[in-house]
Amino acid sequence: MKQSHSSSACKHGGRTCPRIAAAAVIAVFGVAGFGVALIVRLDCTGARFHSPLGHLNTAPGILADLPRPDDCVPSDEEQSDSASYIGGEGLPSGVETTGGYIVEMVNFMEDELPRQSKKVLVQEEMIYRVPQITSSLDKDAYAPQFVSFGPYHRGTEALRSADKYKWFFLEQILNMNKDVPLRKYLEEMDGVKQKVKGCYEEDTLIQTNDGSIMLLLDGCCILGFLGILPLPPQEVGAQTQKQDNLVAEASTVRKFISRVKKMLAPHPKQVALAVDAESKRTADSARIPLWHHDSIRHDLLLMENQLPFFVLEKIYGLATAGTPDELKDKVDQTIQKLLASYPLITTDQSFHHLLQCCHLKFRPAKANSSSSNSKPKDELQPWRGATDLYKAGIKFKPKLRNHSESLLDVELVSGRTLMIPTLIIEDSTSSVFRNLIAFEQSSTHENYFAAYAFFMGELMSTPGDVTLLVKEGVVKNYIGADKEVSDFFNNLVKRVVFDVNEEHFLSSTFEELKSSYNSVGNKYIADLKQNYCRSPWLVISVVAGAIVLVCTVVQTVFAVKG
Structure with missing residues (x-):
C-alpha cells in the first residue's frame, strides 16, 4: 500500500x-x-x-x-x-x-x-582678481608678462622661464645670514600660510606644502627685483664680485631703465624644499636681458600679481634682522624710482602690498576736501573739453613738482588758470592707471584715480584737446598721435563704477571751472585776446583802430558843439 x-x-x-x-x-x-x-x-x-x-x-x-x-x-x-x-x-x-x-x-x-x-566682506588686505568683463578691455594691462607672484598666475607656461631668478635670489638671501637655515624660512612661511590663504579669493595652492615654497620663492624674488637687499659679495675662485641692484632707476621721460651688470657666478647648488627639489642655475643664467626690465616693473605693480607685505617682512627680518618700518621705507623709495615719470608724495602710511603703496603715493593733497556748495545732481552740467575751456578764457599751465603734491593735485588758480602736474603718457601708463583704478574698485578706498581719469578724460575728449594740452606743456605724449591719447582716456573709464556728479576730491575744481566758463565777461575778454591779440601786428592794428575811433568820436562831438 x-x-x-x-x-x-x-x-x-x-x-x-x-x-x-x-x-x-x-x-x-x-x-x-x-x-x-x-x-x-x-x-x-x-x-x-x-x-x-x-x-x-x-x-x-x-x-x-x-x-x-x-x-x-x-x-x-x-x-x-x-x-x-x-x-x-x-x-x-x-x-x-x-x-x-x-x-x-x-x-x-x-x-x-x-x-x-x-x-x-570688503577688506583692505584682500588681493582680488580683476573681473573678466574689465580685463577683457585690455588683457595685457592686467596679466603678468615675465614673472608671476602669488597663486593667481602660478604655473602659467609662458612665465616659467622666470622661475630661475626666484631660486637665484633665494640663494643670495640664504647667504646673507648663514645663521638662519633654510628650514627656518620654511617654518616662517608655513606659520603665515593660513593668514595668506585668507588674502586671496582662490587659495587652493597655498594650503599645500607647495604653498610655503611659493611664498618663500616669490618673496625672495620680489625683494631681489626691488633691489633693496644689501646682498654681500661672494668669492668665486680667487675673485670677489658684487651684484648690482636688479631694479635700477626709472626713466623720467619714457622708459623704465635698469642697469644690470655681471652677476655672481656661484657654484651650482641643490636646494631641497619640502616635497619639491629643483636644480638651480648658475648666476650666468640669472642675468636679466634689457628687454625684460619694463616687464618686471609692469609685473610688480599688477593687482593680480601681489604678495602680502607681511610675507616680505618675514623674509627680510630673517635675512637682515631689519624691522618692518625699515623695509617699508626702502620699498617706498624704490616705488618712487619705479614711478619716477609721475609726481608722487612721500608717505609714511602702512600698506598691505606694493600696489597699495603705489596708490598711497598718488594720494592728492586735498583728498579730504570737497565742494562746500555742491548742488543737486540734476543741476550739474557736463564737463568741458580743454578747447572749450580755453575759448572761455581758461589757461592751462604745468605745475612744478614738489614732494607734498602728486600727479592728481589739479588746481584752479584765480578762477582762470588751471594748474595741472605734467602727465607723461608712455607705454606703461595704461597698466599703471588701470591697475590703480581696479584696486580702488575692489576696496573701500576713495576713488581718487577714477576721479582723475574722468577729469582728464573730459579735458582730452578730442584730439584737438590733446594737441592744446601738449602745446601748453601739461601733457607729454610718447605713445603716438594725439588721437591715441584721446582714445586711451575714453577707454580707460569704461566699466568703471564712478559718478562724476557725486562728491569727490575734484568737485570744488569742477564748480570753479563751471563758474568761470559761464562768465560772459571772461568769454569776451578771451575772444579779444585769442582773435585780435595773437601777434604784435594784430595788437598794433587793434590799438590804431581804437585810436582812430576815439579821435573820430571826439571830432564829431566838437563839431556838434561848434
Whole structure:
C-alpha cells in the first residue's frame, strides 16, 4: 500500500514538484539578496549614514574637500535628495543623521565658515582678481608678462622661464645670514600660510606644502627685483664680485631703465624644499636681458600679481634682522624710482602690498576736501573739453613738482588758470592707471584715480584737446598721435563704477571751472585776446583802430558843439 500510495503521489505531483522546486530556489536567492543588500546598507550607514550627500566630493568650492568612501556611490534618488539639502531646505525626510561622516562635515564647515564668510566682506588686505568683463578691455594691462607672484598666475607656461631668478635670489638671501637655515624660512612661511590663504579669493595652492615654497620663492624674488637687499659679495675662485641692484632707476621721460651688470657666478647648488627639489642655475643664467626690465616693473605693480607685505617682512627680518618700518621705507623709495615719470608724495602710511603703496603715493593733497556748495545732481552740467575751456578764457599751465603734491593735485588758480602736474603718457601708463583704478574698485578706498581719469578724460575728449594740452606743456605724449591719447582716456573709464556728479576730491575744481566758463565777461575778454591779440601786428592794428575811433568820436562831438 505504501508503495502504491507513493507512486500515486509522484504521479499526481508530476506537475507540482517542479513548481515547488522553483519556488524554493527563488526563496533562497531572495533571502540571500536581501542579506547582501542589508550588509551593504549597514556598511554605508556606518561610513556615511546612507548619505544623501555622498556626491559632495565632486561639488565645487570648499565642499570639494569633504571625504567620501569610494565604495558608497549615491544613487540618482540620493543625489536628488541631496540637492535640496545643499540648497538650504534641510535634510530630506527619513535620512539617518547618525554616523561619523556627519560629524566630519560639521567640524569641517565650522572651521571654514568664519574664514569663507569673511571673504565676502570688503577688506583692505584682500588681493582680488580683476573681473573678466574689465580685463577683457585690455588683457595685457592686467596679466603678468615675465614673472608671476602669488597663486593667481602660478604655473602659467609662458612665465616659467622666470622661475630661475626666484631660486637665484633665494640663494643670495640664504647667504646673507648663514645663521638662519633654510628650514627656518620654511617654518616662517608655513606659520603665515593660513593668514595668506585668507588674502586671496582662490587659495587652493597655498594650503599645500607647495604653498610655503611659493611664498618663500616669490618673496625672495620680489625683494631681489626691488633691489633693496644689501646682498654681500661672494668669492668665486680667487675673485670677489658684487651684484648690482636688479631694479635700477626709472626713466623720467619714457622708459623704465635698469642697469644690470655681471652677476655672481656661484657654484651650482641643490636646494631641497619640502616635497619639491629643483636644480638651480648658475648666476650666468640669472642675468636679466634689457628687454625684460619694463616687464618686471609692469609685473610688480599688477593687482593680480601681489604678495602680502607681511610675507616680505618675514623674509627680510630673517635675512637682515631689519624691522618692518625699515623695509617699508626702502620699498617706498624704490616705488618712487619705479614711478619716477609721475609726481608722487612721500608717505609714511602702512600698506598691505606694493600696489597699495603705489596708490598711497598718488594720494592728492586735498583728498579730504570737497565742494562746500555742491548742488543737486540734476543741476550739474557736463564737463568741458580743454578747447572749450580755453575759448572761455581758461589757461592751462604745468605745475612744478614738489614732494607734498602728486600727479592728481589739479588746481584752479584765480578762477582762470588751471594748474595741472605734467602727465607723461608712455607705454606703461595704461597698466599703471588701470591697475590703480581696479584696486580702488575692489576696496573701500576713495576713488581718487577714477576721479582723475574722468577729469582728464573730459579735458582730452578730442584730439584737438590733446594737441592744446601738449602745446601748453601739461601733457607729454610718447605713445603716438594725439588721437591715441584721446582714445586711451575714453577707454580707460569704461566699466568703471564712478559718478562724476557725486562728491569727490575734484568737485570744488569742477564748480570753479563751471563758474568761470559761464562768465560772459571772461568769454569776451578771451575772444579779444585769442582773435585780435595773437601777434604784435594784430595788437598794433587793434590799438590804431581804437585810436582812430576815439579821435573820430571826439571830432564829431566838437563839431556838434561848434
